[in-house]
Amino acid sequence: MLVLGIESSCDETAAALVEDGRRLVANAVASQVPIHARYGGVVPELASRAHIVDIVPVVQRCLDEAGLGLAEIDAIAVTAGPGLVGSLLVGTEFAKSLASVLEIPLVGVNHIEGHLMAPFLDYDGPERISGTPDFPFLGLVVSGGHSHLFHARGVGDYELVGATRDDAAGEAYDKVAKMIGLPYPGGLYIDRAAKSGNPTAIRFPRALPQKDSYEFSFSGLKTSVLNHVRKNGTPPHDSAEFADLCASFQEAVVDVLVTKTFRKARELGVQHVVISGGVSANSRLRERALQVASSNGVSVHIPPIALCTDNAAMIASLGWHYLADKPRRFDAWALNARSSMKMGPPAS
Numbered sequence: 001m002l003v004l005g006i007e008s009s010c011d012e013t014a015a016a017l018v019e020d021g022r023r024l025v026a027n028a029v030a031s032q033v034p035i036h037a038r039y040g041g042v043v044p045e046l047a048s049r050a051h052i053v054d055i056v057p058v059v060q061r062c063l064d065e066a067g068l069g070l071a072e073i074d075a076i077a078v079t080a081g082p083g084l085v086g087s088l089l090v091g092t093e094f095a096k097s098l099a100s101v102l103e104i105p106l107v108g109v110n111h112i113e114g115h116l117m118a119p120f121l122d123y124d125g126p127e128r129i130s131g132t133p134d135f136p137f138l139g140l141v142v143s144g145g146h147s148h149l150f151h152a153r154g155v156g157d158y159e160l161v162g163a164t165r166d167d168a169a170g171e172a173y174d175k176v177a178k179m180i181g182l183p184y185p186g187g188l189y190i191d192r193a194a195k196s197g198n199p200t201a202i203r204f205p206r207a208l209p210q211k212d213s214y215e216f217s218f219s220g221l222k223t224s225v226l227n228h229v230r231k232n233g234t235p236p237h238d239s240a241e242f243a244d245l246c247a248s249f250q251e252a253v254v255d256v257l258v259t260k261t262f263r264k265a266r267e268l269g270v271q272h273v274v275i276s277g278g279v280s281a282n283s284r285l286r287e288r289a290l291q292v293a294s295s296n297g298v299s300v301h302i303p304p305i306a307l308c309t310d311n312a313a314m315i316a317s318l319g320w321h322y323l324a325d326k327p328r329r330f331d332a333w334a335l336n337a338r339s340s341m342k343m344g345p346p347a348s
């Protein structure tokens with residue numbers, strides 16, 4: 001079954017073709033970074049407008065890359081939530097129209113569940129870590145809007161075992177980057193600058209260190225960085241002090257994510273750990289996760305970089321599971337964009 005995935009929950013318009021939930025046939029993404037960069041964050045109204053402009057060309061680019069036409073698509077999966085409502089509506093309305101015209105099934109899926117399932121795609125893009133996981137696994141989704149730990153027992157069967165009380169990890173990266181004069185989105189720029197820095201130069205706080213706590217909190221860390229730069233100033237971007245600042249902030253984020261994730265994996269007795277979402281592209285998080293995984297005798301699975309940040313391949317793959325599981329015709333017109341969408345099989 002060839003599924004067209006559509007993703008438009010935030011600031012990427014994406015389309016992908018995935019066969020039988022696993023094989024990535026084509027993957028196209030139009031990023032809106034140049035539109036939002038000057039504001040230092042996503043402007044929802046501009047995002048919706050850019051999705052309207054990009055959605056048809058992106059789907060066409062995806063079909064061209066695959067050398068296929070619309071008639072070859074068997075079903076459509078679209079992100080129905082969570083996300084910016086105006087952005088989601090562009091994807092869901094487009095998907096409904098296309099499914100209706102082509103008379104093929106349509107399924108709306110959860111974006112975060114898509115991130116969680118991304119390592120199941122057979123796509124050996126650069127820097128994929130450890131192939132496909134097995135259930136049960138512990139999944140850490142770290143992105144622009146989420147820092148969530150899930151105990152995943154099967155497709156659609158997840159228990160939330162930890163989450164952030166305030167900022168998501170990616171949000172903390174982006175806000176700190178803005179504070180110290182780096183471009184948006186800041187995660188990648190902090191990651192790059194940190195490479196030559198000393199992660200122990202400044203001891204930033206690790207929140208909620210109690211052994212039985214699986215919650216995260218990054219707002220105190222953000223304030224500590226702010227206090228540090230208010231007191232000492234922001235060092236020049238090409239200085240060793242700047243690299244140390246970035247590396248020390250990054251270490252505080254990564255330390256907490258890795259410590260809590262692998263401690264919970266041990267507690268639950270799971271053999272597989274999944275790390276996904278935009279922040280899973282981070283080089284230090286990958287390095288530390290690999291080290292801790294090997295010393296704990298568990299395997300860690302992280303998607304290739306292209307499938308860490310927002311993409312439609314993970315949406316098509318997840319949608320296939322629900323379409324293949326319960327073959328039925330979805331009522332294209334009953335699908336809603338939901339900013340607080342629950343995970344799991346579609347209700348209809």
Ligand SMILES: Nc1ncnc2c1ncn2[C@@H]1O[C@H](COP(=O)(O)OP(=O)(O)OP(=O)(O)O)[C@@H](O)[C@H]1O
Pocket residue numbers: 009010011082083111112115142143144145146169170171173174185186187188191277278279280281282283308309310
């Ligand atoms: N190398 C990196 N290191 C750290 N953070 C990174 C890196 N690359 C990307 N990010 C961060 O990933 C985030 C974007 O991830 P993603 O696209 O999954 O988020 P989102 O879709 O906006 O949020 P959500 O998935 O929670 O709805 C940004 O905060 C960005 O700074």
Ligand SMILES: [Mg+2]
Pocket residue numbers: 111115143144277278309310
């Ligand atoms: Mg995302």
